[in-house]
Amino acid sequence: TPTKKTPTKKTPTKKTPMKSPIRASARNTPRKSYAEDDSMETDDEISDWDDDESLDGSESEEFVKEKSTPKRKRIVKQRSMEIDADGNKDHWGLESAQAEYDWRDIKSVPVELFHWRRVIVDEFTYLKPSDKAVVMGLQSESRWCLSGTPPVGDFADIKGTAALLGINLGSDEVPRYNKSEITKVETFQFFKEKPTQQWHKRRWEVAQGFLNRYMRQNIAEIDEIKFKEDVCDVQLRPAERAIYLELDHYLQSMDMKAKKKKRGASESDRDARLAAVLGNSSSAEEALLKRVAHFELDDEAGTALRTCQDIVNVRKTQQEDCLKEFGEAILKARAMLSQMSQMPDFTPEDNPFIRWENGVQGEGIGDPTASELLKGVLKEQTEAKAAKTAHLLQTRPPVGSTIAVFSVEEQEWIEGEVRGYSGQWKQKASVYYDAKTRKDEDLTKVDWKVVKAVEGEPSSTMDSGKSVSMKKTKTASLDDKLWELREHTHGLRKLQKELVGRVRSLRFFQSVRDLQQAKMDDSVKCEACSKKFAKSKSGVLSTCGHIGCVTCLKVNAENQECGVKNCDCATRDTSVVTAVSLGTEASADSKSIKTDGGVGVHGSKIIDIVAHIKSIPDDERILVFVQFPDLMQQVSSALNEAGIKTLKLKGSVHQQTGALDEFQKENLKKDDARVLLLLSRDESASGANLTTANHAIFVHPLLTNTAQEYIASETQAIGRIRRYGQQREVRIWRFIARDSVDSEILSQRAAGLMQN
Numbered sequence: 001t002p003t004k005k006t007p008t009k010k011t012p013t014k015k016t017p018m019k020s021p022i023r024a025s026a027r028n029t030p031r032k033s034y035a036e037d038d039s040m041e042t043d044d045e046i047s048d049w050d051d052d053e054s055l056d057g058s059e060s061e062e063f064v065k066e067k068s069t070p071k072r073k074r075i076v077k078q079r080s081m082e083i084d085a086d087g088n089k090d091h092w093g094l095e096s097a098q099a100e101y102d103w104r105d106i107k108s109v110p111v112e113l114f115h116w117r118r119v120i121v122d123e124f125t126y127l128k129p130s131d132k133a134v135v136m137g138l139q140s141e142s143r144w145c146l147s148g149t150p151p152v153g154d155f156a157d158i159k160g161t162a163a164l165l166g167i168n169l170g171s172d173e174v175p176r177y178n179k180s181e182i183t184k185v186e187t188f189q190f191f192k193e194k195p196t197q198q199w200h201k202r203r204w205e206v207a208q209g210f211l212n213r214y215m216r217q218n219i220a221e222i223d224e225i226k227f228k229e230d231v232c233d234v235q236l237r238p239a240e241r242a243i244y245l246e247l248d249h250y251l252q253s254m255d256m257k258a259k260k261k262k263r264g265a266s267e268s269d270r271d272a273r274l275a276a277v278l279g280n281s282s283s284a285e286e287a288l289l290k291r292v293a294h295f296e297l298d299d300e301a302g303t304a305l306r307t308c309q310d311i312v313n314v315r316k317t318q319q320e321d322c323l324k325e326f327g328e329a330i331l332k333a334r335a336m337l338s339q340m341s342q343m344p345d346f347t348p349e350d351n352p353f354i355r356w357e358n359g360v361q362g363e364g365i366g367d368p369t370a371s372e373l374l375k376g377v378l379k380e381q382t383e384a385k386a387a388k389t390a391h392l393l394q395t396r397p398p399v400g401s402t403i404a405v406f407s408v409e410e411q412e413w414i415e416g417e418v419r420g421y422s423g424q425w426k427q428k429a430s431v432y433y434d435a436k437t438r439k440d441e442d443l444t445k446v447d448w449k450v451v452k453a454v455e456g457e458p459s460s461t462m463d464s465g466k467s468v469s470m471k472k473t474k475t476a477s478l479d480d481k482l483w484e485l486r487e488h489t490h491g492l493r494k495l496q497k498e499l500v501g502r503v504r505s506l507r508f509f510q511s512v513r514d515l516q517q518a519k520m521d522d523s524v525k526c527e528a529c530s531k532k533f534a535k536s537k538s539g540v541l542s543t544c545g546h547i548g549c550v551t552c553l554k555v556n557a558e559n560q561e562c563g564v565k566n567c568d569c570a571t572r573d574t575s576v577v578t579a580v581s582l583g584t585e586a587s588a589d590s591k592s593i594k595t596d597g598g599v600g601v602h603g604s605k606i607i608d609i610v611a612h613i614k615s616i617p618d619d620e621r622i623l624v625f626v627q628f629p630d631l632m633q634q635v636s637s638a639l640n641e642a643g644i645k646t647l648k649l650k651g652s653v654h655q656q657t658g659a660l661d662e663f664q665k666e667n668l669k670k671d672d673a674r675v676l677l678l679l680s681r682d683e684s685a686s687g688a689n690l691t692t693a694n695h696a697i698f699v700h701p702l703l704t705n706t707a708q709e710y711i712a713s714e715t716q717a718i719g720r721i722r723r724y725g726q727q728r729e730v731r732i733w734r735f736i737a738r739d740s741v742d743s744e745i746l747s748q749r750a751a752g753l754m755q756n
Contacts, residue, residue, distance in 0.1 A: 116140035123147055124164055126682075135164060148716035149681075150215070153705060158207040165214060169206055225722055226729040231746075232612065234605045234737045238516040238583040239308050240295055244740065245577060246509065247291050249542030251284040280630045288741040289627075289700045294634045295603030308513055315506040322499050327377050329495060333488055334386035340481045350482075352489040365496050366568040367544065370503040374496070396421065396429075396443065396484055397450050405431065406447040415451055504569070507545030515540060515547070515579045524579070528552040528563035539578040544569040550578060581739055602638040605735055609635075609697065610642040612733065613675060619668060620728070621693035625680040625717055627702055635699060636677055645673040664692045680717050690720045694728035699735060701745040710749040 090096070098105040112134075119140040121127070125147045127135065145164050151157035159169045236244060281287035333353045340346055348354050357378060364371035397403055397418055404413040416431040419438075428440045441448070515535065518524065524538040525531070526548040533549045540547050541557075546564045556563035557571045613622060624639075624646070626632040632648070639646050647659045663676045676693065680702055696718055704710040722730045736742040 112137055112139075114139075118142045118144065120144045120146065121164060124161070125149055125151055132164070136166070148719065149709065149712040152211070153709070155203050155207050158210060162210050162214075167210065167214075169210060170203065220719070220723075222722060222724065225724075225726050227722055227732075228729065229732040230734070232608060232733055232735045234608050234735050234742075236292070236604050236737055236740070239513075240603055241582060242308060242509065242512045242516065243295065243311075244288075244291055245512065245542065245582075248288060248741070249508075249575065249577075251287065280628075283703075285703055285741060285745070286628065289703060289745075290631050292737045292740045292742060293603075293605055293631060293700050294638070295601075308509070311509060312506070312513070315502065315509065319499075319502045319506060322495065322502055323373060323377055326374065326492075326495050326499065327381050329488070329492055330378060330381040331386045333485065333492065334381065334383050336481065336485045336488065338383065338386065340478065340485065343478050343481065345478060352482075352486045353492075356489050356492060360496075364566050365500060366566075367500045367503055368564065368566040369507065370500045371566065373503070374499065396427075397453055401450060402452040403429070403431065403448050404451050405441055413449075504544045508540065508542060509545070511540045511545045511547050512577075512582060516582050516584060518579075518584075520584065526552055528556065535579050537579075539576050540582075541569070541571055541575050542577055543571050543575045550576065602634070602641075605699070605737060606635070606638045609699065609735055610639065610644065612697070612735075613639075613644055616695060618670075618674070620695060621663065621668070621674045621676070622695040622697060623690060623693050623721060624675060624677050624697045624699065626677065626699050627680045629679065631699070632677055632679060639675065644675055645671070646675045646677055647673045648677045650679075660690075664690070678717070678720075681713050689723065689725070691723060691725040691727075693721050694726065695731050695733065696721055697733045697735070701734065701736065701742055701749065703745065704749070707749050 093099050093106055096105070116138060117140065119135070119138050119142075121135055121144065124135075124145040143165055145161065150161065155169070162169050281290065337351065337353055340351070360371070360374055360378065365374060399418055399420055401418050402415055403418060404415045406412070407414050414433060416433040416439075418429050419432055420430045422428045422430065422440065423442075427444050428442050430438065431441050432438050515524070515538070518535050520534070520536050522535050523532040524535050524547060526533060526538070527546045528548045529552050531549065537550055538547060539550045539553050541553060541562060544562055544564075544567055546562055546567065548563065552563055553576045554573070557573050557576055560570050560572065562569045562571055609624075616622060624635065626635055629650075636646055636648060647663050649656050649659050659676070663673065665672060668674060676690070680698070698714075698717075702710055702713050704713060718730075718732060734746070736746055
């Protein structure tokens with residue numbers, strides 16, 4: 001291989017005058033022994049390179065002298081094909097005559113073939129698994145790893161760092177990767193006894209011992225570079241705050257867990273819109289940061305009034321659809337109850353539907369408004385109305401009935417006869433479409449309707465006229481009917497919860513808008529104590545939407561109660577939203593409305609960022625840091641709409657290099673981009689020297705697990721412009737929305753900035 005023909009220990013980074021090759025034993029630099037590697041050539045095989053001439057110590061000087069002026073006749077005959085006998089292509093040209101004559105003619109030298117004096121891995125935290133495998137495969141005397149944000153969160157992070165230095169700190173605590181990639185031994189670890197506290201303590205001691213011995217940390221001495229930080233206060237408009245609060249309190253009701261929608265679950269308008277926000281977010285905090293940084297509003301003036309009204313209209317429609325679905329379900333239940341009442345041994349006391357209806361008429365369903373709506377539906381869907389449509393409202397038609405199933409493939413209704421049921425819940429109907437065509441249809445997953453309901457056993461002939469022999473099927477018993485009605489009543493209870501949720505969601509949004517549109521001196525009636533108070537002393541509960549005085553709301557919240565009669569919604573201290581925090585909606589002709597060439601449709605923070613960038617002198621360049629890729633795309637689109645040309649450091653190495661070259665032009669022209677978008681915790685924000693810019697804008701505070709990680713990531717991002725070579729004063733701008741997740745994160749991670 002080329003390593004055995006290397007004339008000296010020089011690295012292949014710089015081409016030097018050709019020297020004569022010497023024997024491996026004559027090297028004057030330390031070299032790792034390859035005696036254990038069977039794949040490496042022996043000294044006898046290396047001698048073949050010199051046309052089978054043997055070299056001893058006495059001839060070494062003469063050999064060097066002779067080889068210093070090589071002759072072309074000593075070159076190995078050039079091969080005509082670049083593909084070996086096994087069909088493998090020689091990509092690096094290792095078998096070419098030029099490579100055998102001079103190793104420096106190798107194309108794309110594989111660094112694994114060399115033994116290095118030192119390997120330095122810069123920004124090792126951003127190594128991909130494939131790159132890490134290459135780095136760990138390099139052989140060297142020593143190894144250095146550099147990073148401004150080393151992972152030190154847990155034992156696994158320390159172990160990954162130690163692996164780069166060839167040190168194994170122990171086994172993994174939990175199986176790696178996902179279930180399909182782990183081995184059976186790793187899967188078995190799930191069933192092992194949990195490690196003791198002493199076991200964890202020992203692992204931490206091992207990890208700390210590694211850090212004490214191998215890790216070193218320095219501090220950049222750049223105090224002479226002028227540096228100033230500023231926090232820009234962003235005040236959300238009332239309509240934007242209403243949209244933000246909806247998401248905030250929705251997540252708080254789920255204990256700040258961004259739950260994804262389950263397959264087959266019903267989805268309301270509120271769930272659909274919130275799921276769109278949570279779709280690309282890994283946590284609730286991330287979703288809130290994205291929401292407060294960028295709003296998708298459809299009003300060009302940026303007031304968001306039309307968006308809020310659209311939300312109210314859609315929720316009203318969804319609530320009406322829920323009531324309509326409730327009415328059809330109640331009719332089905334009454335039809336099933338009518339069939340059961342005609343059977344012997346029927347007792348109304350044990351009927352689940354009758355118990356549910358009595359509970360609704362008596363105690364209600366936990367919300368006064370929803371209870372009145374449901375009582376109206378029960379009153380409207382009478383037994384007489386159910387009797388007229390009983391044959392069309394069967395949840396499981398009797399055996400022998402004719403049903404029509406909608407075929408998705410043929411886009412038409414196909415009729416067939418039901419011959420029996422199977423499945424755990426008897427939900428699969430055995431349907432004969434003709435004498436030879438039979439199919440098991442899951443009635444819970446297909447669209448079907450009853451064409452002809454028949455009591456008793458099925459007929460023995462089909463439409464084709466052919467006789468079909470089959471066993472007689474007995475009529476469904478009372479227990480079967482009772483079980484079927486019980487399952488249907490369970491579905492009614494699910495609809496009941498959905499109706500309560502939709503009523504409360506609509507009420508909350510309407511209450512917020514009513515308080516925002518009222519003046520501070522207007523009187524508001526407390527729904528708990530029935531007294532009237534000024535708007536400044538009132539508030540609203542985010543859990544159910546009831547309005548009341550702040551005193552009543554907080555007292556009841558301490559007892560986890562709403563305070564309104566017949567409302568059993570559980571509340572907490574964080575559920576109380578004061579009217580003062582909601583603000584007051586300005587009139588349409590007010591000058592306080594923020595507008596900036598249509599950018600207002602993206603929200604107040606984008607308006608402030610656009611205005612701030614335009615206020616910076618034209619000869620100064622700006623870095624804009626965003627943590628999440630999807631939010632970065634939204635910010636880029638908003639800036640382009642405002643007429644601010646931006647560059648994004650992403651894509652391939654060639655694309656990133658092109659963006660950096662364009663951004664760092666010496667002479668900045670009028671149409672050149674002076675704004676560069678970076679991902680704050682990505683390798684693009686950690687390895688570039690961007691001293692041509694002197695402004696750094698953080699669209700939102702960084703989302704990290706610890707304050708140490710926050711400071712390290714932010715310092716590294718700011719270090720792109722605050723370093724040696726900077727000729728201007730460095731300015732750092734943080735845009736923080738008041739009374740939001742922005743201020744909460746900044747107060748936890750950088751309390752000093754909030755005090756200033």
